[in-house]
Amino acid sequence: MAQAKAKSTAAKSGKQGQTRQKPATQSHRTHIPELRDGVAPHTYRTHNCGELRKDDVGTQVRLSGWVHRVRDHGGLLFIDLRDHYGLTQCVIEPENAHFTLAEDLRAEWVVRVDGKVVARTDDTVNPDLPTGEVEIRIDSLDVLSEAKELPLPVFGEPDYPEDTRLRYRFLDLRRETLHRNIMKRVQIVAWLRHRMTADGFFEFQTPILTASSPEGARDFLVPSRLHPGKFYALPQAPQQFKQLVMIAGFDRYFQIAPCFRDEDARADRSPGEFYQLDIEMSFVEQDDVFNAVEPVLRDLFIEFGEGRPVTEKFPRLRYWDAMRRFGTDKPDLRNPIEMRDVSEHFRGSGFKVFASLLEKHKGKRDWYDNAEVWAIPAKGGGSRAFCDRMNNWAQEEGQPGLGYIFFREGEGAGPVAKNIGAERTEAIRNELGLSDGDAVFFTAGVPNHFVDFAGRARTKVAEELELIDTERYEFCWVVDFPMYEWDEDAKKVEFSHNPFSMPQGGIDVLESIERGETDPLDVLAWQYDVVCNGVELSSGAIRNHIPEIMYKAFGIAGYGPEVVEEKFGGMLRALQYGAPPHGGIAPGLDRMVMLLCDEPNIREVTMFPLNQQAEDLMMGAPSEVSPEQLKELNIRPALTQQQKK
Incomplete structure (x- = not known):
């Protein structure tokens, strides 16, 4: 017995021992034993699995969590118990009435343990765990929930097929790295909200159901029951709404904004939906936007960059210089x-x-x-x-x-x-x-x-x-984008970036183009990108707030007044009633978190991402709906024979 107790601290959590995966052979009744002074504590825990320290030695505690793994050391069983907050090593001796139950435990069962906090000896302390100086000597053990055989492991970080990981994302999220990434994302969002508010910005929510808008990607459409044959669209971005917020007289807007685009997946872009730190400001020039946004991004990466150097003052690269020097408008300056x-x-x-x-x-x-x-x-x-x-x-x-x-x-x-x-x-x-x-x-x-x-x-x-140098964050602004480019296929001038941007030179330069005095390809716009480590975090612009300039800018690209009024009538009407000069930017939240977590793929920092084919394998979306639902929405699918297969 003395030898058994001496061995109770011999195992360092995660360092040695064999995982036990014996099948369950009996049902287990849960009960609530009395603890200190005959008073029962909280039903499930007095502490979480990440908070016990050496100062807690001698304390009677109750923990609940998932069985991370079970290890056998000379008759003693060591149970690594895990919850959201961390991991605590628990030990149970053969003489314990619950030892047989402990032998039946399998990975990811949910259990509750009662016991006393004891100190590990100096040679068995695990410095890799915050709780590594102590362990729990189990008095009683209860099974709260059993788990079937796992389709993918939770312990460790093995490389598993993506489809399996996404189908069982609720298990995948239990893995340490992914869990840590998601929590870092939570902290980043909270930090940004606090910082933007402290800097005098106001958080407004813009509509999710809106009108279809030609912003460069396909819309997700939502059929209207009350208006047969008509559709809402999920916003590709709150672009027009945030400009309308400025026109409405609010001054400094921000939002952690959801955006929806029916486009193909990439490593740095999720299909379906993504989030951005959406920003708009009134009565500003380009420098005002930079002076407001640059300190936020710099301080964010200092706060969460784990000591990596961050660019102190973001250099500004003219678009044409960036293309010639680096071959891209999103250069990696490392x-x-x-x-x-x-x-x-x-x-x-x-x-x-x-x-x-x-x-x-x-x-x-x-x-x-x-x-x-x-x-x-x-x-x-x-x-x-x-x-x-x-x-x-x-x-x-x-x-x-x-x-x-x-x-x-x-x-x-x-x-x-x-x-x-x-x-x-x-x-x-x-x-x-x-x-x-x-x-x-x-x-x-x-x-x-x-x-x-x-x-x-x-x-x-x-x-x-x-x-x-992969151990640093190098930012830059790319400025002076061309307003127009040559479309070789159509043999015509077309917008090269954001058509709603203010051209440098305003209406004078557009009239100079109309007179044949200026080549439209030489006209620059008040457009800019912010780039970090070769990743474009955002595009932004000083907006065109003059209706006459909008008509002329679109006319040079071959779009008549009737097209502008049909596609952008709402914005045009708003500009006709006193619009302030305004501009903004929208750094991608997912991309910033991806960089700060040092992950190559955006799905590693998204809680429930779609796969490459824009499918939610866990929930089964997209899915067919009943004929009754389609009838109510006045929709009849027109599938080809190939699509039906």
């Missing part, structure tokens, strides 16, 4: 590589592939007509093996290849260096600041056609050479 236009070093050179491209593609619009050669410097990439590997990657990406020069023994090597000659090679090396052991890769063509590949190549080089 990546030190900056691309450079080196076209002049190849013009008329012996490298005919590039020289002929530069000669062939010439036009009036640099981004859309003229060919260029961009260099991607690669510090530390100066080996033929690495260069060939990058070239093979480019071919796998559907490109003809990726030209390169690598430097060794004071000179450039490779086919490109051989064809352009030593003088041009040395000029490229000097311009890019490269040395022996370094390399440079080249992409060429019309920038509008190859910029996306160039950006991905820049990222690939940095990842392969481990140049990215």
Whole structure:
């Protein structure tokens, strides 16, 4: 007996022992034993499973929770008991009247234990647990709920198929990492609400049932019973409503806003629904929005970033500069590589592939007509093996290849260096600041056609050479987006970003376009993005609040007044009754939590996400409804034969 008791502290929770999974053989009656001074405590617990400490030694307690696992140590049974707050190790001896019941316990059964808090010996303390200095010597044990054999494990973090995880999401959420992510999300939302209110913003709720709006994605439609043949739409964003809040005379709005878009899933975008920190302000310019939002984002990432450095002052990158330097309008500034236009070093050179491209593609619009050669410097990439590997990657990406020069023994090597000659090679090396052991890769063509590949190549080089500092948060603003872009398929000018933004230059620049004095592709808008670690957190803009400017802006893109009035009549009417200059932004909550939890997929920070096919496997949505419901809504499905299958 003494030996058995000596072993009672020999197990560190989560460190040793075997999990017991014996099948249940009997039903178990629950009862409420009396505890201290003959007075029964709360029915289920006096403490939670994360709060007991060494100061509680000698206290008689009651805990309830899930059986995390059961371990056998020389006749003693150790039960790790878990609830929302943490985990406590409990021990029961063979002499205990409840020992047989303890032997029957299986993972994820819900139990209640009564017992005394005892101290672990110094050599058995578990420093990884907040409760690791103590354990519970069980007096009585009751089963509150049994669990069937689990379809996926809760203990540990094994990689399990996504469909299984989502079908049994209520079990998946019991896993430590996912549970911690969701609680961090809760804390982030609470922090944001407190901070925005402290900064003088007011939280307003905007409608969920609204009218369909062409905002770039498909709407989710809701049929109206009272208005046969008509539909509500779930809001893709509260964009128009928050502008109407400003027009109504409220000054600084925010909302943790649900948004609904019928679009495909991505790692950083959930299908169906997502949330954003929606913000709008009256009587502001771009700097006012930045000055209000930047401290909130910076302090949020300092508060929840677990000590990682955060950009002190967000740099501002002009859109065209970002595209040319980084190949994207959402650059990851942890990546030190900056691309450079080196076209002049190849013009008329012996490298005919590039020289002929530069000669062939010439036009009036640099981004859309003229060919260029961009260099991607690669510090530390100066080996033929690495260069060939990058070239093979480019071919796998559907490109003809990726030209390169690598430097060794004071000179450039490779086919490109051989064809352009030593003088041009040395000029490229000097311009890019490269040395022996370094390399440079080249992409060429019309920038509008190859910029996306160039950006991905820049990222690939940095990842392969481990140049990215992953232990920091690097923010930036991307500003001065073009108001319009050239649609090659339609052969016309189209909006490039948000059509409701104010053009830089206002009505004067639009009238200059109408007179043929200004190219619409040269017009910039008061539009901006905020980016962190290569993830676009949000787009925003100073809004167009003048109806005449809206008519002219849409007219340049080929939309007549009748189209504007049909699609945006509500907003136009509101602007006609005294609209203040206003602007805003809406950082994505899910993406911020994803970054702060260091997760690559947004489903790891969402409590009940849909799968890649926008299905809720747990609840069975979307689902068919009864003929009676359809009749009441005046709906008759028109499925194709393939869809019926």
